[in-house]
Amino acid sequence: MGLSNSIIRQNYIIPADDFSLAGEASSSVKKMLNQLGVPPKTVKRVSIAMYEAEINAVIHAGGGTADVAIDKEKVLITINDEGPGIPDVELAMKEGFSTAPDSVREMGFGAGMGLPNIKRYADKLDIKTEVGKGTRVQITVLL
Amino acid sequence: MKCKGRDYMKVSEIAGILEAELLTGEENLDMEVHCACGADLMSDVMAFVKENVVLLTGLVNPQVVRTAEMMDIKVIVFVRGKKPDEKVIEFAKDKGITIFITKHPMFIACGKLYSSGVTGRGVWD
Ligand SMILES: Nc1ncnc2c1ncn2[C@@H]1O[C@H](COP(=O)(O)OP(=O)(O)OP(=O)(O)O)[C@@H](O)[C@H]1O
Numbered sequence: 001m002g003l004s005n006s007i008i009r010q011n012y013i014i015p016a017d018d019f020s021l022a023g024e025a026s027s028s029v030k031k032m033l034n035q036l037g038v039p040p041k042t043v044k045r046v047s048i049a050m051y052e053a054e055i056n057a058v059i060h061a062g063g064g065t066a067d068v069a070i071d072k073e074k075v076l077i078t079i080n081d082e083g084p085g086i087p088d089v090e091l092a093m094k095e096g097f098s099t100a101p102d103s104v105r106e107m108g109f110g111a112g113m114g115l116p117n118i119k120r121y122a123d124k125l126d127i128k129t130e131v132g133k134g135t136r137v138q139i140t141v142l143l
Numbered sequence: 144m145k146c147k148g149r150d151y152m153k154v155s156e157i158a159g160i161l162e163a164e165l166l167t168g169e170e171n172l173d174m175e176v177h178c179a180c181g182a183d184l185m186s187d188v189m190a191f192v193k194e195n196v197v198l199l200t201g202l203v204n205p206q207v208v209r210t211a212e213m214m215d216i217k218v219i220v221f222v223r224g225k226k227p228d229e230k231v232i233e234f235a236k237d238k239g240i241t242i243f244i245t246k247h248p249m250f251i252a253c254g255k256l257y258s259s260g261v262t263g264r265g266v267w268d
Pocket residue numbers: 052056057059060061081083084085086092093097098099100108109110111112113114115116135186
């Protein structure tokens with residue numbers, strides 16, 4: 001693969017206003033990983049995990065930021081938001097648990113499968129959250 | 144999957160079986176399809192990891208196209224005659240994703256494909 005020892009870093013703003021456009025950051029990262037020659041299966045795992053987290057930031061937290069760091073060994077994605085936080089992370093991780101409003105469900109989201117999906121596709125998932133302050137979701141996919 | 148002795152079906156054949164109308168993405172008509180995913184929940188689609196997938200769905204919002212992009216799904220069929228907005232079609236065109244609409248409802252559309260030999264499953268099923 002065309003990755004040397006250097007670290008590639010990218011930052012993205014995840015806008016809150018337009019759910020229909022959500023996913024731009026994940027789309028850019030997917031393109032970048034493809035250009036770097038990362039194996040397609042790995043690209044897909046990163047894409048899905050990041051997209052789920054990006055959508056969560058839009059739906060549940062009024063947008064946020066995404067930081068991506070790629071080195072020889074891994075892709076590290078950090079999604080930060082200043083939303084309401086998650087009161088019970090263990091519960092939120094359960095398949096089927098969702099507080100998404102109907103407007104979101106009508107668009108095919110809100111099944112409570114996002115966090116479990118991230119966990120399934122990532123090599124490591126770390127969630128730091130504080131009620132009233134925000135949430136940091138950190139996803140590691142090994143290369 | 145067996146399609147008259149082959150293990151794939153062309154996108155154009157899928158369109159024929161579903162009597163579907165092409166809205167964008169002529170360039171993929173000769174592409175091979177190995178399996179189909181019928182879903183109205185995007186998280187179900189994101190749990191469907193396979194290559195050469197056609198997605199059938201009753202939702203017509205831009206996130207369907209975005210989800211397909213993330214999953215490397217190149218062909219979407221909107222069922223029950225639901226027509227997407229122009230901006231959804233444009234979005235798909237940008238991403239090189241083919242869009243069809245079929246008048247058949249989800250169950251019938253899936254049944255037609257299945258009985259024609261498109262029987263592949265997702266990895267996580
Ligand atoms: N960034 C976040 N800020 C606040 N709450 C969140 C955040 N991410 C997830 N949650 C909470 O955790 C729940 C479960 O999240 P998960 O992604 O698994 O499901 P969902 O987003 O509700 O539905 P789906 O992902 O299937 O579309 C959410 O409904 C929400 O209550």
